[in-house]
Amino acid sequence: MRVRLYQGLCLSVALAGMAILAGCEESGNTYVAPPPPPVRVAQPVQQPVTLYFELTGNTAPLNSVDIEARVQGYIQSIDYQDGMTVTKGTKLFGIERDTYQAQLDQAKASLASQQASQVGAQQEYDRQLNLSKQQVTTQTAVDSAKATLDEANASILNAQANLELATINLGYTEVLAPFDGTVTDHLVDIGALVGVSGPTKLASIVQLDPLYAYFNVSETQVLTIKETLAKQGHTFKQTDLPTIPAEIGLQTEEGYPHKGHLDYVSPQLDASTGTLQVRAVFDNKDRAMLPGLFVRVRVPVGHNDKALLVRDDAIGTNQLGSYLLVLGKDDVIEQKQVKTGQREGSLRVIESGLDAADWVVTQGIQQAIPGSKVTPEKMEMNPPATAAGDAKAKTTTQ
Numbered sequence: 001m002r003v004r005l006y007q008g009l010c011l012s013v014a015l016a017g018m019a020i021l022a023g024c025e026e027s028g029n030t031y032v033a034p035p036p037p038p039v040r041v042a043q044p045v046q047q048p049v050t051l052y053f054e055l056t057g058n059t060a061p062l063n064s065v066d067i068e069a070r071v072q073g074y075i076q077s078i079d080y081q082d083g084m085t086v087t088k089g090t091k092l093f094g095i096e097r098d099t100y101q102a103q104l105d106q107a108k109a110s111l112a113s114q115q116a117s118q119v120g121a122q123q124e125y126d127r128q129l130n131l132s133k134q135q136v137t138t139q140t141a142v143d144s145a146k147a148t149l150d151e152a153n154a155s156i157l158n159a160q161a162n163l164e165l166a167t168i169n170l171g172y173t174e175v176l177a178p179f180d181g182t183v184t185d186h187l188v189d190i191g192a193l194v195g196v197s198g199p200t201k202l203a204s205i206v207q208l209d210p211l212y213a214y215f216n217v218s219e220t221q222v223l224t225i226k227e228t229l230a231k232q233g234h235t236f237k238q239t240d241l242p243t244i245p246a247e248i249g250l251q252t253e254e255g256y257p258h259k260g261h262l263d264y265v266s267p268q269l270d271a272s273t274g275t276l277q278v279r280a281v282f283d284n285k286d287r288a289m290l291p292g293l294f295v296r297v298r299v300p301v302g303h304n305d306k307a308l309l310v311r312d313d314a315i316g317t318n319q320l321g322s323y324l325l326v327l328g329k330d331d332v333i334e335q336k337q338v339k340t341g342q343r344e345g346s347l348r349v350i351e352s353g354l355d356a357a358d359w360v361v362t363q364g365i366q367q368a369i370p371g372s373k374v375t376p377e378k379m380e381m382n383p384p385a386t387a388a389g390d391a392k393a394k395t396t397t398q
Contacts (some may be wrong), residue, residue: 036373039364041327042310042381046356049307049349052342055297057215057248059289062281063179063207068199069095071172075192082185086177086205093175093186093202095194100173104166111159118152125149181207206291211284212263213248215297216275228302241265246280248295256298258282258289308354309347310381314362315340324350325368327359327376335370346383 069075077094080086125145131137177183184204194200217225229236241263247256260282269276280297282289289295316323320337328334336358341349354360359378361368368374 036331036375037364037367038375038377039361039368040379041359041376042362042379043359044308044310044350044354044356045347045381046306046308048303048305049309049342049344050300051302051304052298053217053221053301054342055215055217055299057213057295057297059248059291059293059295060212060214061181061206061208061291062210062212063181063205064291065178065205066201067092067175067178067183067203067205068201069093069172069175069194070199071095071100071169072195073097073099073173073193075188075190075194078186078190080183083182085182086180088177088179090177091174092177092183095173095175097170097173100166100170104163104170107159107163107166111156111163114152114155114159118149118156121145121149121152175202177205179205179207180209181205208287208290209284210260210281211289211291213246213260213280213282213295213297215278215280216270216273217278219269219274219276221301222269222276225301236265238265245300246282247298248280248282249298250289250293250295256296262299304349306356307341308350308356309344310350310354310360311362311383312343312346312348314360314365315348316365324354324358325361325365325370326354327361327374330373331376332373333361333368333370347381 073095075093076096079091079094086092125142125148128137128142128145132139132142182205184206186203188194188200188202194202226236242261244262246260246262248258248260249256260280262278263281264279266277278299280299310324314324315338316325322340323335323337326334326336336353338353339351341351343349359376360381361374362379362381364374
């Protein structure tokens with residue numbers, strides 16, 4: 001009896017389940033695929049762009065020399081403060097001058113003595129010459145007087161040279177700045193004996209304004225420049241360097257705020273590196289730059305009237321290089337390999353691989369998979385919002 005009751009209950013449950021399944025099928029509850037993901041697309045910006053070579057280099061002083069004592073003596077004064085900016089001719093060190101003043105006085109006295117002797121020799125020669133005309137003296141006496149006069153003249157020249165030398169040595173007791181610049185800390189103290197066995201280094205002076213920037217151009221870049229000039233019908237001349245602008249930026253600076261011009265180009269390539277050394281000069285009146293700094297260098301090499309630019313953050317990279325995701329037929333994403341150029345703010349020049357009519361994915365890139373369909377929202381190629389702009393927008397919303 002219990003077995004029959006159990007079998008009947010199982011049959012009822014099975015019939016009920018079949019009825020439920022049949023009801024579901026009749027209601028049409030089938031799987032619906034999610035809509036294509038939304039993305040934002042924009043066409044590249046087309047505008048004139050000056051083409052640059054972007055390089056790296058180092059700054060160097062216009063002038064930098066060691067200040068040395070050229071005469072022997074004791075340091076009597078240090079007439080500047082370490083690190084002071086001075087002008088040309090400023091006294092920096094004083095060396096005892098008593099000995100050199102005495103030598104100068106001695107040279108003056110020697111010159112006066114020789115001049116007196118020369119006057120006497122001249123008078124004797126003139127007298128002997130007159131007597132010779134009267135035939136009351138011999139030619140030997142005339143020749144002897146002439147030799148004495150010549151010797152006196154030579155002695156005067158020697159005395160004048162000694163006087164000039166003594167004057168120079170006395171001048172060396174005052175060590176002066178050779179040009180406008182900043183003087184380093186002094187390497188000797190007052191009372192130190194200098195110049196004993198040769199020149200003694202006292203300090204160094206560096207000219208910071210203007211400032212040089214040295215950088216190297218590769219062999220390929222050199223040939224590219226020559227080809228560009230040849231197409232324009234020009235040839236490179238050293239005299240054209242001041243007309244070629246150059247820009248540099250420090251590691252902590254945005255862009256290239258310092259403007260200057262080329263100053264020197266090496267006449268030959270360095271065979272060991274395959275590069276050509278170039279130098280540019282920049283004003284540095286505010287002393288914002290120091291010698292030896294690493295700098296980013298930019299030099300114009302051409303112009304493109306219809307350059308295509310896209311947001312730099314829309315560019316991806318793979319094993320083949322750089323690529324962009326663009327909107328294809330029926331809103332299907334395609335991947336295009338491109339050749340990128342220089343950066344212009346938040347945009348970057350696309351040298352090849354992109355058409356002006358292409359719609360580039362700028363936002364929602366993670367959801368834009370090549371071969372998949374998307375829901376595009378077309379807009380202009382605007383630069384990405386900065387962190388400061390996002391914070392400001394967030395504050396305004398709150």
